[in-house]
Amino acid sequence: METPIFLIKKISRYAFLVFAIISVNFLLPRLMPGDPLVFLFGEEVYGAAMRDPALLNSLTAKYGLDLPVSEQFFVYLQHLARGDLGYSFSYGRPISEIVIERMQLTLMMTVPSTIFSLVIGTALGLSLGWEPGKLVKRAVSAGALLVHSVPTYWLGMLSITIFSLWLGLTPVGGAPPGGATLQEYLSHLALPMSVLTLFNSAYVAIMVRGLTIEVSDEPFVIAALSKGLKPIRFISRHLLRPSLPPLLSLIAIEMGFAFSGALLVEIVFSWPGMGYTMWQAVTERDYPLLQAAFTMVALIVIGANAIADALSYIVDPRMRQA
Amino acid sequence: MSSDMFGLGLDRSNTHKTLLSCIAVTKRFKSGKGSVLAVDGISFAVRNGEVIALVGESGSGKTTLAKIMAALIPPTSGDVYFESLPLSSMSRLDLMRFRKRVQFIPQFPDLALDPTWYLYDSIAEPLRIHGMVNSRAQELEIVRNNSSRFGLSIDQLRRKPRDLSGGEVQRAVIARALAINPDLVIADEPTSMLDPSTQAKIMRQLLDAHSERGFALLLVTHDLDLAKAVSERICVMLKGKIVEEGSTDEIFSNPMHPYTRSLMRGEIIMKEDDWQAACPYYGQCSDRLDRCTSSYPPELKICKERFVRCWRVA
Amino acid sequence: MRFGYSPSKVELLGIALVSAVVTMALFSYLPDGLFGAPSKSPYSPPSLQNLLGTNDIGEDVFSVLLRGSRVSLTIGFLGAAVSTLIGTLIGIIAGSSRGILDDLLGSLTDLFLVVPALPLMIVLAAYLGPSFINVVAVIGLLWWPTTARLVRARARQVTESLFVEGLIGIGARKLYIIFRHILPNVLGIVFARFVLAVSSSILLEAGLSFIGLGDPQNPSWGTMLHFAMTRGALLYGAWWTFIPPGFCISLTSLGFILIGMGIEHRISSGTKSVGGFA
Ligand SMILES: Nc1ncnc2c1ncn2[C@@H]1O[C@H](COP(=O)(O)OP(=O)(O)OP(=O)(O)O)[C@@H](O)[C@H]1O
Numbered sequence: 001m002e003t004p005i006f007l008i009k010k011i012s013r014y015a016f017l018v019f020a021i022i023s024v025n026f027l028l029p030r031l032m033p034g035d036p037l038v039f040l041f042g043e044e045v046y047g048a049a050m051r052d053p054a055l056l057n058s059l060t061a062k063y064g065l066d067l068p069v070s071e072q073f074f075v076y077l078q079h080l081a082r083g084d085l086g087y088s089f090s091y092g093r094p095i096s097e098i099v100i101e102r103m104q105l106t107l108m109m110t111v112p113s114t115i116f117s118l119v120i121g122t123a124l125g126l127s128l129g130w131e132p133g134k135l136v137k138r139a140v141s142a143g144a145l146l147v148h149s150v151p152t153y154w155l156g157m158l159s160i161t162i163f164s165l166w167l168g169l170t171p172v173g174g175a176p177p178g179g180a181t182l183q184e185y186l187s188h189l190a191l192p193m194s195v196l197t198l199f200n201s202a203y204v205a206i207m208v209r210g211l212t213i214e215v216s217d218e219p220f221v222i223a224a225l226s227k228g229l230k231p232i233r234f235i236s237r238h239l240l241r242p243s244l245p246p247l248l249s250l251i252a253i254e255m256g257f258a259f260s261g262a263l264l265v266e267i268v269f270s271w272p273g274m275g276y277t278m279w280q281a282v283t284e285r286d287y288p289l290l291q292a293a294f295t296m297v298a299l300i301v302i303g304a305n306a307i308a309d310a311l312s313y314i315v316d317p318r319m320r321q322a
Numbered sequence: 323m324s325s326d327m328f329g330l331g332l333d334r335s336n337t338h339k340t341l342l343s344c345i346a347v348t349k350r351f352k353s354g355k356g357s358v359l360a361v362d363g364i365s366f367a368v369r370n371g372e373v374i375a376l377v378g379e380s381g382s383g384k385t386t387l388a389k390i391m392a393a394l395i396p397p398t399s400g401d402v403y404f405e406s407l408p409l410s411s412m413s414r415l416d417l418m419r420f421r422k423r424v425q426f427i428p429q430f431p432d433l434a435l436d437p438t439w440y441l442y443d444s445i446a447e448p449l450r451i452h453g454m455v456n457s458r459a460q461e462l463e464i465v466r467n468n469s470s471r472f473g474l475s476i477d478q479l480r481r482k483p484r485d486l487s488g489g490e491v492q493r494a495v496i497a498r499a500l501a502i503n504p505d506l507v508i509a510d511e512p513t514s515m516l517d518p519s520t521q522a523k524i525m526r527q528l529l530d531a532h533s534e535r536g537f538a539l540l541l542v543t544h545d546l547d548l549a550k551a552v553s554e555r556i557c558v559m560l561k562g563k564i565v566e567e568g569s570t571d572e573i574f575s576n577p578m579h580p581y582t583r584s585l586m587r588g589e590i591i592m593k594e595d596d597w598q599a600a601c602p603y604y605g606q607c608s609d610r611l612d613r614c615t616s617s618y619p620p621e622l623k624i625c626k627e628r629f630v631r632c633w634r635v636a
Numbered sequence: 637m638r639f640g641y642s643p644s645k646v647e648l649l650g651i652a653l654v655s656a657v658v659t660m661a662l663f664s665y666l667p668d669g670l671f672g673a674p675s676k677s678p679y680s681p682p683s684l685q686n687l688l689g690t691n692d693i694g695e696d697v698f699s700v701l702l703r704g705s706r707v708s709l710t711i712g713f714l715g716a717a718v719s720t721l722i723g724t725l726i727g728i729i730a731g732s733s734r735g736i737l738d739d740l741l742g743s744l745t746d747l748f749l750v751v752p753a754l755p756l757m758i759v760l761a762a763y764l765g766p767s768f769i770n771v772v773a774v775i776g777l778l779w780w781p782t783t784a785r786l787v788r789a790r791a792r793q794v795t796e797s798l799f800v801e802g803l804i805g806i807g808a809r810k811l812y813i814i815f816r817h818i819l820p821n822v823l824g825i826v827f828a829r830f831v832l833a834v835s836s837s838i839l840l841e842a843g844l845s846f847i848g849l850g851d852p853q854n855p856s857w858g859t860m861l862h863f864a865m866t867r868g869a870l871l872y873g874a875w876w877t878f879i880p881p882g883f884c885i886s887l888t889s890l891g892f893i894l895i896g897m898g899i900e901h902r903i904s905s906g907t908k909s910v911g912g913f914a
């Protein structure tokens with residue numbers, strides 16, 4: 001009986017979040033200091049429109065810029081519903097095409113990397129959190145912290161220097177041309193994915209380690225262990241089961257981090273995903289493209305959160321009353 | 323124990339004006355899916371300057387009632403009257419006046435004071451809030467007087483709660499309540515967390531202050547001996563209701579409710595029972611009647627200021 | 637604990653790292669050219685004249701690094717201060733209220749937690765244009781949700797503790813209770829969060845500057861990486877231009893993380909020392 005209310009609450013929350021992102025997207029260019037037209041058209045088109053009244057008129061009509069703001073929002077929503085995100089002058093293509101194409105490249109890197117880092121990080125975190133006082137484990141934990149403090153893009157620069165320039169093992173950057181083999185893809189992805197996975201595993205390991213220490217400090221666990229509970233049983237019964245929901249939300253947050261990290265790593269490796277696109281948009285002042293890229297990233301991260309929520313809902317029925 | 327163990331020579335013949343009263347007060351707590359009726363239609367009054375004890379076993383609703391009387395939690399129904407002014411319709415100013423004149427001492431001293439504040443400041447705080455001191459010197463004077471009366475040294479006042487024992491913190495809580503010279507002190511088992519000798523000492527100091535300043539004291543306790551020793555009147559609570567009320571002498575010389583009698587014998591183990599009887603004591607009662615299952619006995623007036631709720635007596 | 641503050645090994649390491657960076661920042665105020673004069677040749681490798689070599693326009697990398705430490709630290713502190721202030725205010729108000737206010741602020745915090753912060757910062761900074769103040773504002777305005785959530789949880793705990801009821805009993809007003817009693821009780825967490833936020837701010841600033849959204853007038857370590865990336869140092873193999881700034885970013889951020897974790901640990905475990913990092 002309580003389940004539908006809970007579900008409706010959750011769903012409406014995500015719906016609101018998506019709506020909020022869309023509204024912010026609509027409002028930002030209009031509220032920022034400066035001429036909103038620059039932000040709406042991108043710098044180059046703005047320059048052209050200023051010289052060519054006919055172009056300015058057609059653009060104004062397209063975005064409904066002569067209408068009151070509330071109606072502009074309506075026009076904006078209509079465009080969005082049609083999948084029309086505007087036109088990128090720097091690429092000379094419709095933005096929706098660019099964004100969809102590049103999102104695939106980003107996902108190609110982040111999804112496997114996220115899965116790897118969850119597996120590696122969880123295993124590492126569990127073992128580090130178990131009897132954490134040992135010298136080796138403390139050293140590894142400190143190492144994980146250090147890795148977590150290192151900017152991913154810098155790690156990328158180091159690895160390019162070592163593996164591409166000095167050792168000549170991998171291509172310096174870029175994506176393979178269309179129709180490339182899996183092997184070619186792998187050779188391009190090996191370095192950025194390793195960097196990303198290293199960084200994210202360190203983060204997951206730190207979190208899981210903390211969780212493990214916390215749970216193994218609980219009086220009932222200490223009592224159970226002193227009575228001879230086996231570590232494996234402890235991990236499955238006392239650690240994994242109760243901490244699955246927090247672990248799932250951790251995964252969701254981790255996806256967010258992985259994305260942020262990936263955005264910057266892409267730039268270093270010239271991997272033409274969302275991060276690289278955002279970077280180019282910033283450099284070219286192609287604001288519509290920048291905004292569309294941000295929206296896509298935000299939507300994916302929100303989607304990851306929603307999936308994590310749904311999973312913890314399935315895993316842990318107690319959540320349904322919350 | 324003699325009834326005048328503290329040797330106060332309390333004047334018990336004096337009848338006083340009503341200070342704080344509650345009428346038909348009920349409190350229902352929601353817990354999970356169901357709810358608990360912690361206080362079930364209680365009416366009683368505290369008079370100026372008297373010591374009145376509220377006794378009952380654990381879970382009978384004493385703390386809840388005491389907090390309602392101190393305006394710390396709102397009743398579900400019914401109202402509390404302070405000098406015949408209802409709490410529910412008090413203005414901000416009236417409520418402030420009420421807070422200045424009625425003080426509550428909580429049951430657990432551990433967390434009763436802000437852990438980040440020095441004891442001195444905590445004790446001085448009500449004085450500052452009510453603007454009762456004009457100078458630091460005056461404040462120091464009052465705080466020191468009230469603390470030393472409860473055996474707190476200046477050195478202890480310079481510490482924070484975690485650097486003091488539970489007993490010392492409880493002394494500070496009492497000193498704070500008394501610092502602003504209230505007309506009524508509601509003390510919720512002020513000594514129950516302490517060892518017996520400290521208990522007796524603190525109680526004695528509290529009663530000394532009472533006889534010196536003449537504030538009324540509503541003492542919540544599960545210790546009948548203590549109630550007998552210090553109070554003029556006693557209310558016996560059972561499952562959210564007052565089942566017997568009367569002067570201490572009368573209750574002890576002639577306890578009428580079987581629950582009161584078992585409390586006096588020290589058998590205060592209340593088992594959860596499955597009886598769906600109207601009287602909550604039915605399961606344990608040695609004198610039960612058939613009608614106890616169907617209807618709850620009304621308040622039977624025995625004589626002036628003496629009530630009992632038991633079909634046996636009727 | 638009772639008898640004063642004695643830092644753990646972890647905190648000591650953190651303090652050592654942070655002190656080193658602060659010393660760097662102080663050295664940057666010494667006259668220009670003291671550590672190595674600009675050279676005519678760009679990308680000259682480390683030598684006795686230029687300890688860390690020169691960059692694409694022949695500047696002494698070591699001098700640029702020193703000046704960068706000043707910028708990174710300042711933005712780190714300011715960004716952390718703004719975000720901690722916002723997070724504390726929102727958290728404390730939400731945690732000590734009930735009903736709509738708590739719901740509203742709580743949902744706002746949750747919403748912001750889900751939106752990926754760095755991409756949003758990139759968009760905002762791109763609109764606002766690269767400047768020192770804008771970088772601080774963007775970090776400060778978007779990095780508060782974690783702090784708000786933690787402060788809210790702690791404030792809620794304090795609000796429900798017995799002594800607050802006692803304060804109501806002696807006639808204390810709500811705002812008085814919030815600022816005089818709840819605030820001091822959440823200050824430990826706020827301080828730990830602030831130190832951790834400095835670490836995040838430094839990393840975020842570096843990220844924004846790396847993308848090219850940093851203040852060109854005040855080049856930071858991130859700006860150095862940006863130029864190394866965009867002006868060919870990476871492909872030229874001039875490792876001395878980008879290894880030192882990355883090293884500094886990592887160690888500074890680690891230093892603040894260590895101190896922050898030490899404080900968090902202290903708060904959560906009181907005086908006992910669990911076998912963690914401490
Ligand atoms: N905040 C609350 N929420 C739900 N139930 C409550 C709450 N406070 C008290 N109760 C319930 O109300 C009943 C009476 O509690 P109360 O604390 O008033 O008892 P008491 O007589 O003071 O007991 P003790 O002698 O142990 O202090 C108990 O059953 C308790 O579980």
Ligand SMILES: [Mg+2]
Pocket residue numbers: 384385386429510
């Ligand atoms: Mg009680």
